[in-house]
Amino acid sequence: MITVLAAVAALLLQRDARPLRDRLLQGGGAIVGLLLVRAAYWWFNAAHGLEAQPMANPGYLHNLIGVITSQGLRLALVPLGDSLIHPSVLALWFPLRAGTLGTLLGALLLGAHLWFWWRVFRTGDVLTTDAIRTRRVAIALMLFFYGTVAGIALQRVPANGIEYLHQPRYVIFYQLNLAALGLMAYVEFCRRVPRDGGMRLLGAPFVIALLALAVLQWHLSLRSWSETKYRSVWLEDTAQIMGRLAADPAVQIQCTADLPVCGFPVAKRRELMFMLQNYQLNAFNKDFQAFYRLRPLPPPAPDSAVSADADASKPGG
DSSP: OHHHHHHHHHHHHSOOSSOHHHHHHHHHHHHHHHHHHHHHHHHHHHHTTOOOOOSOOTTHHHHHHHHHHHHHHHHHHHHHHHHHSOHHHHHHHOTTTHHHHHHHHHHHHHHHHHHHHHHHHOSSOOOOHHHHHHHHHHHHHHHHHHHHHHHHHHHTHHHHOGGGGGOGGGHHHHTHHHHHHHHHHHHHHHTTSOTTHHHHHHHHHHHHHHHHHHHHHHHHHHHHHHTHHHHHHHHHHHHHHHHHHHHOTTOOOOOOTTOGGGGSOHHHHHHHHHHHHHTTOGGGOHHHHHHTTOOOOOOOOTTHHHHHHHHHHSTTO
């Protein structure tokens, strides 16, 4: 849905030779298609007795307003700063100033975003067809970035706090804003300015910034690759712990913070482990095990299914 809305908005914002009426018809067709898909999802859920998970608990709105009023600026600066360098890396390089540097990087990119939209809405620009198409892609990428961050902020932040935005898995979405800025800079400095001394003067900072970013990302990629062996060991240990819990839910075992199930009552452990095994989820999925080259897990307890059903049938179970 975010992709469709971003593409339609980019189509309408971009000025080109086509009449506005044609662009409205094209965008309207995409919106109608999106609504039909959403209606099909709703019908399927209703026909099969499925209900969409509510976006929030009763205190959701209160928590959301609290986050926005107290840390609204950080909602913007955290994704922007993390798109350049994750705070875990900054903490290794600059232990005492990691937070300040992350904020400065976010503020720097925030200024770049203001420049981006200034160029979008600037009137009187004369662009080639190639430049128009490139800028349209840049606008769509930027809007997709905004929509993704908004979705994370609305769904996760009220319940988990502002620090949840630092989840490493989100960085790949955050970096879409860098791609959008790069495309816009390409249009401005390489497709607009005459190829003379002025072009070289304006384009030089752009080229230098791209090279610096490429070198930085290359270094960070090598660092991440070097950590793979440690992550593999952690994943292997975590899977074995889950296997032991499935084989004997009453076992006394030390777990990492990523496995809160170890602190649950035995009946709850048995119920959850049976569910994971029964539906072949997570470490109990054969494809998952093969992909991460995990060792075979301990065999499940013979009475796991019977015990789980029995516990579930008890009052309060």
